[in-house]
Amino acid sequence: MTETARPNSDAPAGAFDIAAKMVDGLPQPAGAWTPIPRFSFVGGNNDSPSVPVGGLTEAAMAALTKHGAELATYNLGGNPQGFAGLREFVAESLAANAHMPTSSEQVLVVSGSLQALDLVNTAFLRPGDVVIAEEATYGGMISKVARRGARCIGVELDDDGIVPEHLERLLDELAGAGTPPRFIYTIPTVQNPTGSVMPIGRRREILAIARHFGVPIFEDECYSDLQWTGERPPTLRALDCADSEGQSVVIYCGSFSKSIAPALRVGYIVADVPVVRQLMALKDDAGTGALEQLVLAEYAAAHFDDHVSQLRETLREKCAAMRHAVNTHMGALSRVAIKLGGPVQVSDPKGGIFVWLTFPPGTDTARYLAPAAERGIQFNEGAAWSVDPEWGARRMRLCFGSLSHQDISDGVAALAEVIAAN
Structure with a gap:
């Protein structure tokens, strides 16, 4: 069996080219880093x-004083779901600001929302599967679905988010074709890229349609803390948990990347405990960075809302x-x-x-x-x-x-x- 050189190889003729040993189908190699232009x-x-550099500095000193020795052990010697103090803050913040009563056992800390996408996609998607996403949506989601061999189908948006009539029509067509979607991906609060916020009535319509067709919802709220117009509405998950009995159809994702700093790479998933435990089994990175979690928990408890x-x-x-x-x-x-x-x-x-x-x-x-x-x-x-x-x-x-x-x-x-x- 002969091997063919990869097309982007820069190796001189006759030289050993390690790039030629890599598997086919990889993305294009990253280019040389260039500074961010003005x-x-x-x-x-x-x-x-x-x-908040000053506040994070003080929080780092306090957190290391309390927990520094625990860095000697993976996951600080505790729950691989994430640092308990941070999960407790997330649960309290969501209850206070997003009308979503949550227990720390329903929170899984992840390395930014991108890892949340990877975990959910791994758990739900097979090659050939379908995901319904808003016609304008997060580009990273589209590319990650494609890498799983699945595809997105767009649902219409208006100024209030997903158009319920089009969603219902799409789900009916897909069910009739024998290709029901694995989940609906939506950004209902401060939608990316449109910036819209879905009203409560519309949220209830979307939930009712999803439940009727038996399709889960992946609710991405990474920008919801940054809503400046109107009152932040209850999350889809909050409404679903309040209106239904038994397990929720909604998996929720949030992040500190936009509210504190993107480089911290700390996000979180909120779901029913059986779902959280299954996603934990897929999270094979030995834990999200513990120092970031410690500092965030210390800082956020006192300063997040301000x-x-x-x-x-x-x-x-x-x-x-x-x-x-x-x-x-x-x-x-x-x-x-x-x-x-x-x-x-x-x-x-x-x-x-x-x-x-x-x-x-x-x-x-x-x-x-x-x-x-x-x-x-x-x-x-x-x-x-x-x-x-x-x-x-x-x-x-x-x-x-x-x-x-x-x-x-x-x-x-x-x-x-x-x-x-x-």
Whole structure:
């Protein structure tokens, strides 16, 4: 049996090429790291001056004083579900802020929401399976489902989230075809990328439909702490647990990445205890970083609500600056509107760190990636954040969380110049 060299090999002719021994089907190798440019509107980075460095420093000293010796043992010598103090804080916070009574035994600490996605996908998906996801959704979810050999089918969104009539129609069609979805993935509170918040009545409709068809729901609420408009509604899981008897159909996911800092890589799953224990059996990483858990538990118990309140106001102001810049430089009287035959529409998010742009029909925002990069501008083209890339082609996601007001203004102006010139 002969082996063929992998296509991206840089080995000299005749040299031993270890890359040729790797399996087929791997993603493209990562490129060389480059510094984040001034006008980076990509990713989920947040406001760096808002990271509570002082509070985290004090928390680290206190946590290490109390628990430092326990670092000698995996999982601090305790429950592999995560540090008890952090799980207790999560349970108390969800009860107080999300109307979701929770016990610490229902909480599994994970290494960011991406690990939560991996665990749920591993537990539920087989090659050929189907997941229903919002037509505009988290790009990481789409790619992770694809890596399991499954596929996403998009359900329509409006300003209140999933359109119930379309969800019911999709589930009926899939059931009739013998391919019922393994679960419904939704971001009901501060949806990524649209920033919408699903009202309580709509949540009850979605739950009723899911229960009727016997389909679980994976509820991703990684941005819910950052809602700044209106009262935060009960989670889908909270409503389901209150209205039903027995096991919930909802698995819930949250994160400290957006409320505290993305680099901490700490998230959590909330589910019925049998589900948590099954997911624990799949979590084979010897435990999420213990030091991060200790520091978060110490800091959050005293400061979380005050910190998040201040962060929300900071992000609300940045969002206003971003929407003003888009309307100024891509609105009805702009060169962009003249070039494209109409203005760019910008979402009015109710929280979070993104705006979602919709360009006139016929636009493909991916065409601006290369010329924008030459100007030191990065953005997320809409196709990568849409279940149907053709539907998403005329859309664009811009993150405003990490930029200053001046860089937001200057960056959007520079991006508009790129669009008008290309």
